Amino acid sequence: MRITVVGAGAMGCLFGGLLKLGRSDVVLVDVWQEHVAAINAKGLIIDKDKKRFVINVPACLPSQLQPPIDLLLLLTKSFNTEAALRDVAGCISESTHVMTLQNGVGHVETINKFVRKDKIIHGITTYPSDLIGPGQIETKGDGIVKVMSVDGSNGSTLGQIVEALHNAGMNCEITPDVSVAIWEKLAFNCAMNGLTTVLHMNVGMLGDSPEGLHLVGQMVEEIVSVARKKNIAVDKKRIMSTIAMAFMEHRQHHPSMLKDIMTKKKTEVESIHGAAIRQGAQLGLELPVNSTIYRLVKIIENETLKNEFYG
DSSP states (O other), X not given: OEEEEEOOSHHXXXXXXXXXXXXXXXXEEOSOHHXXXXXXXXXXXXXXXXXXXXXXXXXXXXXXXXXXXXXXXXXXXXXXXXXXXXHHGGGOOTTOEEEEOOSSSOHHHHHTTTSOGGGEEEEEEOOOOEEEETTEEEEOSOOOEEEEXXXXXXXXXXXXHHHHHHHTTOOEEEOXXXXXHHHHHHHHHIIIIIHHHHHTOOHHHHHTOHHHHHHHHHHHHHHHHHHHHTTOOOOHHHHHHHHXXXXXXXXXXXXXXXXXXXXXXXXXXXXXXXXHHHXXXXXXXXXXXXXXXXXXXXXXXXXXXXXXXXX
């Protein structure tokens, strides 16, 4: 199986690098020329649990990618999904499967513009990864990958993906009800990302605030209401338990949305809060707390991108 990782940021490098260590045939694709050049010149550096790995994995710009692609692992920021797929569309064939582990919801509809639904695999991952600089990432702790085909079939491709990730030392499981995991992660991300971004504080500081905890509960309840209206059997207690664990064990963590603001980058608020709000509206549900946080993040993001805020 020839695996092409499109979006060689923190997560793309983690998956691509570990898959290469596990002897998979992997190519990393990204538009950041300095990053691509560093990986090709010196190898991909992964600092993992106090060990350093230097991995010789090929990297290229989208225009340099060559077919065939058996599995396209899509790990771009959500707002780059369509552009990234358009850039490599010439290498996508009838046999290519596309797997997304991106944050938020709504990616399947975008991917479906390029491949049939029976070729799309979606899921989630809880593995942590931080981009340190060109050609270098850092990861701490363990995680899991949960995947399932969009059409519900459990074919040989899913089995090959699980085997490849196991060989890479990653925990992966085929999860028939993966939509539950996707929406539970969405609820987690809405509560943690939006609030820490608006308040400009780390996870521990949010967890220490009674008012913050109250808002977290309200935001999760709103996402749960949308999921259940869609007949997705999310478990609010499980979501809140995961959040409580994060408050205890990841106190110094800055969620990705806050990191984007801190580094003056565009956030994924549209595919996280925005997508939940839009899907709620289609079902006749209002999400007042999430809507307020969404608008506040948009204000901060717009000012940040003009280099006039959080300078």
